[in-house]
Amino acid sequence: MNRSFPENRPLPAGRSAGTDSRHHVREDVPYALRISAAWAWRVGLILVVGGLLVWLLSFVSLLVIPLMVAALITALISPVVRFLRKAKVPKSLAVAITILGFLGLIGGALSLVGRQLYIGFSELWDQVLKGIGQVQGWLTDGPLRLTNEQLNSYLNEALQQLQSNSSAIFSSALSVGSTAGHLFTGLLLTIFALIFFLYDGDRIWRFVVGLLPKKARAASNGAGRKGWTSMVQYIRVQMFVAFVDAVGIGAGAAIIGVPLALPLGVLVFLGSFIPIIGALVTGFVAVLLALVANGWVNALIMLAIVLGVQQLEGHVLQPLVMGKAVSLHPLAVVLAVAGGSMVAGIAGALFAVPLLAILNSVVKYIAARGWETDPALGAPPPVEEPYLAPEPALASSGPGNPPETSEQEPVRRRRVQLRRKESDK
Template structure:
């Protein structure tokens, strides 16, 4: 039985009453931030364990952002979507194959004189080792060779294990390439229907916001891919022009190699820069190689810290500092894959959050005036979708995600195309 407080006694105070308002606000923020950080960390951990699946799909999304405008142009010329996708993919693969063929054949033709120069350089190094300040003798060289062979024999199991690991990695890479190509085909061919299907899984009130946010995010991804093409071209021209000025052989295939390598973060710049410096060293000596190294570093640093942050930041509405921090953080978290996907993911997140925070769907001409009020769903006919679904399907602007039509809306959206089919077909799309 509760005891009533004595008349005139001060009311009892809960322990929370002794916590200041500022501390309570800070605590409220703290647990919410902890939930967000924990959820994000869990998501990153899960994606890391599914990298063999996630990375190829994300690469396919990047490539679809590059190729979907081409498919759109072909669709506007009344080319069927299947043929348009086939032409685009064959053209893309043919272009990449042609560039690789040009590089390999040109280097093969110039390999013989370079090999002769390399042999002459090695002979000079050998002579310097024996007659220079090191004063190596034949016995010293034999001892060094025997010691090296002994180390190899002692660590043969580790070397074999590493070789098997590299073989497994190569198999994963081949499987990832095939998966990315397979996903790319369906992203270009069925992207609109995939996105429309995902949107229709959501509650009716959430469809317009998610649809609009997705389209804004996709537009940012397309802009990112276009700017990355420009950055790769600038890299290739800068290093190739430096090679021409310094008289480095095979300057043109070197530029093509730099262009292709620019799409592989970190590793691409390292490999192509090393090739450029080695070509200069073999052909023109160490002074020329040192100058070539300075040129490579200057171009790469200008691209990383000036060109990419400014141009990329403007194209995807990100501050240059955010671009630099995203690439650095992505590299630390996930290596090459993190560096590749950090900026596009940040750009998509920025566009989506801005759109949702500004309630942009309220200004989008998505639904007709008669459908903007609260939805009232009458009883649908047998097998037909609810009225709100039908209204959304007939008037929503689900553009290419990833899809043949670009974001200008010149081509009917998937939702608009599905409105011409039967209700049961629309419901099963």
């Protein structure tokens, strides 16, 4: 008696053994697990590639960071170049005037701050010595009750520690010198890149876009220009935030009678462009001035003013104003700054928000296929066929149509080739 077992039964029409096995595997794996696995390997691949890219760029940070700084400065001062160009100033002269004016403004502000601080601290030197004497008196007559012999012994121990660690201090000094050399090199690269970004930025961008495949050029061009617009908005809002910091701390210092309030405000404005470190250094200078000039109570009031302004910046200006300008949620701005500082320190905190804004604009533009309706890109030029215009349309050979003659076939082939070229563009 013939029994047909399941494995010996013929498969339904249109299904093979491989298709049937894949069907059973899909039924065995739950749908939620399949979707999670599909998302997991894609997200994991993006993270791995992103981490690898950051690791590779860390080896050429001396080139990458100056280029990014030059791009930020270009976004800031490019309107000046456009204004001069509208005033019929030659392009090279407009770029030279803009860069020299920008460097002169920054140099003048720094020299003003340095000169005012030097003069102010020279006038306050007697008060500094008096403050050191007060600290020494508090150590001897205060709750610690330290004698002069104990103070001398502590000073001698500190000197011995310095002498024993002289090699470490020397190596640290060498690293500082190397860092200063890198900063000088980076400054020269930034200025050099800034000149070409202002003078020939459009042509450089067109050259980069021209390296891409033809089908990707329109999307890449439109997405890049959209990202650039986001970065321009970011740097303008950052200027506003720095101005608010400078006015808040400078006005507070003037109200409570701290000397050198004006140069202090200029110093805060410049330091606001350097995340974390800029706020710490300028805040320390403000509190130190109040301490030396007016004592502990005034210094505590100045510290409260600095902390209040920094809290206003961190919790109101940066998340709300900055997030609205670059189309980012306030939480995304805070996380971007924190994550950037964890990954790449000061440079990461400085470039995290503009990079995230550019990425957000690019992804939205490409997802919406914005290049198809972007007026900035312009419509493609029509294809001119003057030698084919007088010819009547040719029907292809088939039932009811006569076959093409030897003279008609090259014309039809030429038209097909032109249509293919136009579609490739």
